Amino acid sequence: xxxxxxxGDEAIxxxxxxxxxxAGYSYPGxxxxxxxxxxVRLAGETKAFTAVWSVNEKVAYEExxxxxxxxxxxxxxxxxxxxxxxxxxxxNSAVTGxxxxxxxxxxxxxxxxxxxxxxxxxxxVQFAQIIAYEPSDHQEAYDMARExxxxxxxxxxxxxxxMVTRLAHSRSPVQTREPRGPNELKTGAxxxxxxxxxxxxxxxxxxxxxxxxxxxxSEGSQFNVLKLNESDRSLGVIASGVGYNYFREALxxxxxxxxxxxxxxxxxxxxxxxxxxxxxxxxxVVEDGYPFIERQLKGLFGxxxxxxxxxxxxxxxxxxxxxxxxVRRALGRGPLPAVAASGxxxxxxxxxxxxxxxxxxxxxxxxxxxxxxxxxxxxxDIGCYTLGALPPxxxxxxxxxxxxxxxxxxxxxxxxxxxxxxxxxxxxxxxSGITPLLGAACADTDMTVIVLDNATTAxxxxxxxxxxxxxxxxxxxxxxxxxxxxxxxxxxxKNHEKNIQIxxxxxxxxxxxxxxxxxxxxxxxxxxxx
Amino acid sequence: xxxxxxxxxxxxxGILSIAYVIDNAALADGLxxxxxxxxxxxxxxxxxxxxxxxxxxxxWSDLIPKGEADMILSVEPLEAxxxxxxxRPGGIVVTSSTPYRNIPDYPDIDRVLDAVxxxxxxxxxxxxxxxxxAGTVKAQNIVLLGAASGSLILKExxxxxxxxxxxxxxxxxxxxxxxxxxxxxxxxxxxx
Numbered sequence: 001x002x003x004x005x006x007x008g009d010e011a012i013x014x015x016x017x018x019x020x021x022x023a024g025y026s027y028p029g030x031x032x033x034x035x036x037x038x039x040v041r042l043a044g045e046t047k048a049f050t051a052v053w054s055v056n057e058k059v060a061y062e063e064x065x066x067x068x069x070x071x072x073x074x075x076x077x078x079x080x081x082x083x084x085x086x087x088x089x090x091x092n093s094a095v096t097g098x099x100x101x102x103x104x105x106x107x108x109x110x111x112x113x114x115x116x117x118x119x120x121x122x123x124x125v126q127f128a129q130i131i132a133y134e135p136s137d138h139q140e141a142y143d144m145a146r147e148x149x150x151x152x153x154x155x156x157x158x159x160x161x162x163m164v165t166r167l168a169h170s171r172s173p174v175q176t177r178e179p180r181g182p183n184e185l186k187t188g189a190x191x192x193x194x195x196x197x198x199x200x201x202x203x204x205x206x207x208x209x210x211x212x213x214x215x216x217x218s219e220g221s222q223f224n225v226l227k228l229n230e231s232d233r234s235l236g237v238i239a240s241g242v243g244y245n246y247f248r249e250a251l252x253x254x255x256x257x258x259x260x261x262x263x264x265x266x267x268x269x270x271x272x273x274x275x276x277x278x279x280x281x282x283x284x285v286v287e288d289g290y291p292f293i294e295r296q297l298k299g300l301f302g303x304x305x306x307x308x309x310x311x312x313x314x315x316x317x318x319x320x321x322x323x324x325x326x327v328r329r330a331l332g333r334g335p336l337p338a339v340a341a342s343g344x345x346x347x348x349x350x351x352x353x354x355x356x357x358x359x360x361x362x363x364x365x366x367x368x369x370x371x372x373x374x375x376x377x378x379x380x381d382i383g384c385y386t387l388g389a390l391p392p393x394x395x396x397x398x399x400x401x402x403x404x405x406x407x408x409x410x411x412x413x414x415x416x417x418x419x420x421x422x423x424x425x426x427x428x429x430x431x432s433g434i435t436p437l438l439g440a441a442c443a444d445t446d447m448t449v450i451v452l453d454n455a456t457t458a459x460x461x462x463x464x465x466x467x468x469x470x471x472x473x474x475x476x477x478x479x480x481x482x483x484x485x486x487x488x489x490x491x492x493x494k495n496h497e498k499n500i501q502i503x504x505x506x507x508x509x510x511x512x513x514x515x516x517x518x519x520x521x522x523x524x525x526x527x528x529x530x
Numbered sequence: 531x532x533x534x535x536x537x538x539x540x541x542x543x544g545i546l547s548i549a550y551v552i553d554n555a556a557l558a559d560g561l562x563x564x565x566x567x568x569x570x571x572x573x574x575x576x577x578x579x580x581x582x583x584x585x586x587x588x589x590w591s592d593l594i595p596k597g598e599a600d601m602i603l604s605v606e607p608l609e610a611x612x613x614x615x616x617x618r619p620g621g622i623v624v625t626s627s628t629p630y631r632n633i634p635d636y637p638d639i640d641r642v643l644d645a646v647x648x649x650x651x652x653x654x655x656x657x658x659x660x661x662x663x664a665g666t667v668k669a670q671n672i673v674l675l676g677a678a679s680g681s682l683i684l685k686e687x688x689x690x691x692x693x694x695x696x697x698x699x700x701x702x703x704x705x706x707x708x709x710x711x712x713x714x715x716x717x718x719x720x721x722x
Contacts, residue, residue, distance in 0.1 A: 252590060338597030338618060
């Protein structure tokens with residue numbers, strides 16, 4: 001049809017829409033947020049499908065699964081650690097199966113540009129024993145998203161797309177094709193969806209029986225490409241996803257390429273791998289993320305007579321993102337001539353809280369209030385306010401996973417820490433802070449929870465928050481926090497002394513307190529003004 | 531024909547708007563392009579960069595290999611220095627001379643500019659002054675784009691059409707200021 005300039009994330013979103021998507025669900029998280037941003041925008045314009053920012057990834061997954069059970073095509077997207085949150089429905093949906101096509105997009109973040117870890121979603125694919133795609137470029141992202149729904153319906157299983165930051169946040173033109181319409185609604189329910197042991201056993205056996213079919217499917221996938229160099233048997237390259245681009249980049253203009261296998265569809269295409277490995281003496285595995293392919297190739301004992309190179313062998317660094325330079329070096333090519341790095345020592349420029357950010361005022365008051373409590377600890381959560389760990393604030397001491405601050409503060413309090421303080425944003429609180437607060441309220445745990453209500457999901461670009469304003473206060477009261485220990489402050493410099501006083505009062509209270517710091521994100525205010 | 535450009539600056543300085551204009555001009559000119567950018571945490575006042583690759587042939591890597599960048603286009607002088615080792619011999623640096631001081635240990639600006647001038651070729655423009663002259667200090671990014679325009683493989687008409695499309699919706703004053711910022715940047719580069 002036409003060329004559109006799209007982010008890798010947007011190419012997936014548009015591919016899904018053109019495949020007849022009826023409903024998409026997500027929780028914001030870099031580098032996946034732009035998938036749902038795009039869907040929300042398009043749904044607003046066309047009204048042709050539903051696009052929802054869900055309360056968390058588990059809920060998003062269940063919403064998408066419900067839409068699939070109703071016969072419609074559904075998408076759920078999140079960052080890699082979001083799949084941890086959604087792991088329960090994800091693993092079980094491989095057993096129930098899907099009805100309408102179900103595409104799960106999990107965006108990995110090799111190099112941890114905006115994440116706590118480098119976990120590789122391909123292990124989840126193997127864990128659930130389903131089919132997955134790993135695009136190397138924008139066109140593939142679009143084409144695979146379209147194909148994934150057909151494949152999901154053909155196998156009756158969810159299909160995963162593994163994305164990485166580099167492609168998610170790269171723009172390029174994409175050739176789009178004629179859209180397909182949505183599925184008809186299907187009523188009624190299959191027994192397969194009730195995972196009582198009697199059904200689960202039958203379904204799990206079926207899933208295992210389908211594995212050879214899936215391998216055959218992967219071997220025939222247009223996205224897995226084997227090219228053998230008949231005149232050179234020394235080196236073969238297995239490259240997956242964006243790793244393939246770096247391999248081709250390093251050898252561009254060199255004439256004959258070594259034998260290679262591009263892997264962009266999983267499970268591993270065993271036949272193609274055997275052909276390549278049989279043809280060459282040394283195999284170099286180029287993959288962004290964990291050594292997923294390399295480890296399986298080598299197994300415990302390696303391959304007799306063959307050398308396998310990759311992250312495990314030390315041909316690539318074990319951590320961090322791949323780059324064209326790293327792959328070039330692993331292929332034995334020297335560095336390109338370049339200008340020397342500047343001799344001037346370059347000060348780093350780390351991210352920081354915006355000028356006028358409400359979190360800054362809360363942290364200043366909290367730091368001051370804590371001066372009288374040298375044994376206190378501030379358990380923080382995930383959001384812009386995690387930057388409070390850095391100078392000049394040095395105000396928080398943890399960042400583990402969404403919602404963890406409240407549970408961790410309770411654990412510390414249970415074993416005697418006082419005061420145990422939790423700091424959590426409104427969106428993160430809605431995501432997974434409510435349940436640990438409910439537990440703490442049941443026990444009247446001696447701790448102080450500070451909810452930073454800036455009325456948005458700020459770090460990922462200002463998506464709506466489900467737990468803000470009046471609703472947030474009612475939730476806190478509703479889970480059983482004593483009303484007299486639900487305090488509200490407005491984090492502004494003019495309220496500094498008053499806020500310190502309120503925080504101190506609640507730190508002194510030997511029971512559960514929640515302080516809600518209410519002031520809108522300055523970025524959101526700016527957006528509204530312009 | 532190819533051109534690899536590192537776009538650099540500080541989160542909030544409008545790097546992605548420059549990228550947007552170049553992307554759309556490249557599409558209009560029938561070129562292949564890939565443009566890798568930074569989202570998320572780094573956008574909060576941190577160093578940001580975008581790898582912009584233009585070519586009349588298909589492009590493999592989203593990232594520019596070290597030694598392949600033909601240009602560093604930076605809205606901030608210290609940020610221009612951060613990517614020198616990406617520049618090929620003979621490559622050009624187009625940068626603002628206006629420091630963005632949101633860090634406590636920002637080096638002496640004269641030393642920064644001296645280091646910038648170590649590049650094989652460089653164009654340094656006072657983007658703050660020129661943007662002010664154009665009507666809005668926010669148009670420093672477009673001043674820089676104008677300053678680079680003579681060295682880009684893109685048609686100037688395609689760049690101007692995209693600037694028009696980008697700013698038309700924000701009112702005539704902002705559009706005029708950005709078109710003027712482009713012209714002033716272009717002129718400053720010729721005079722530099």
